[in-house]
Amino acid sequence: MSWWGKLLGGGFGFMLGGPLGALFGAALGHQLDKGVNINFDERQGASADTSNELAQTAFFTATFSMLGYLAKADGRVSKEEIAYAERVMQNMSLSSEQRQAAIWLFNEGKKPSFHPDEILLQLKQQLGRRRNLMRVFIEIQVQAAFEDGVLHTAEEQVLLNSCRMLGISEMDYRAIVYMIQAMGGFEQQHGWQGQGRKQSKTAGSLQLADAYKILGVEKSATDSEVKKAYRRLLSQHHPDKLVSKGLPEEMMRIATEKTHQIKKAYELVKDNRFSLR
Template sequence: MSWWGKLVGGAFGFMLGGPLGAVLGAALGHKFDKGLKGLPDDDISWGPGDQERVQTAFFTATFSVLGHLAKADGRVSQDEIRLAENLMSQMSLSSEMRQTAISLFQEGKSEQFPLDDVVTQFRQECHRRQTLIQMFLEIQIQAAYADGEMDRQEELLLLHICELLNIPEFTFRRLERMVRAQSHYAGAGSQPPPRTQGVSLNDAYAILNVSPDASDKEVKRAYRRLISQHHPDKLVSKGLPEEMMKMAAQKTDEIKKAYERIKEARSMG
């Protein structure tokens, strides 16, 4: 049974406690009064059940923190709401899952939302799955750029989230450049460009996080690393909800197009 099936069946209340369980319970309209005592230590191997727990934690943290971030500048813009809706559409959520995602978004907007506790537990639940934590952060940065620019309050909040996730600022800046370039590319039109010329060369370098002066070997290495980090199957195996595979696939497609753009400009083989 999938993580959502167990959640709907009520079994997951016994597996996901803490702040995340409380937020999810509130979004579902009931309280999870039971959960695992404590979090797994470094010596415990994670089985299929634990993967489902991570998937639930990722889903819960993603949409609730999105709601909190959307309110960071004092108001929730239509662009930010649209981005959350687009994310739900990309995930092809069932009506029940979509309603839960909306409720989590609303919970995140609450003045009582325990951001620090939620993000801290999410990091612990991920159990050193850095690629998964990075995907979570990319989604939040993408939300900050939903209206075309990152507000100072959003930036400060994201830097605080990075602290809670043990992500250094230079990694945040790298991801920010990548997401900003991707948003430029995606904003070029309502439909993806038919050829690699749709992404500018500067954006292509930013997406791969390499300098225009980088060697061909460095470009290839950056491309392979990013493709590996964003591979949908790999992310799902680490705990990304299956419903987010389409979103991960879109990111790999953008990375591939950026690489092709650079290859064309350099006449690389």
């Protein structure tokens, strides 16, 4: 049974508490104690399964509420941002109940009464040392910010603050932004694909440049550096590893798509480097 099924069935005694617990409880129509916040990673004898289920609940709650907050950051929620949130829900193959909860959380994040720092602080506490999960969380938020084709100053401030709260450096944030851009979130919005169809040579060079951005290395990087970056990214986005650490099972498809793009980028770079073949 998934984390969601256990939650609804009371199979693991939901005790997330804190602002995330209160927010999620309200999304389900339940009243949960705002004052209780148990980080099972820091308790001796705690069940690893329980810890992961709480992390999954926290990740789900923070993801959709922060998507709503980010969408409203520039003053208006665009149809593209709403469509992206819906696409995330669709990719997760959410049940009717899960979808309703996700929509409620998204709308709650848009309200003036929403407190993002409280949500992010508890998310960091709940995820503990699961840094790859924090990275995936930021990647989802960055992708959302690029959906309307413009990274607004207000949106970037939200993203930078989210990274600060989660302990992610600005350098790592910039690397995530470059990766998301290269994967098409921003460049497609600006018609680079259309230009590429007119000039195949330009398209090829752009694709190769994007491949290096996805891998997070310069074109001048050595073969060893390219391989190391590729293996690190694969490890960071490995779906099974992420789920075992607390990524909701429903988000496996998102992680799988990322690994597919990373592999494609590496293949393109390898094809253009005789020494890597």
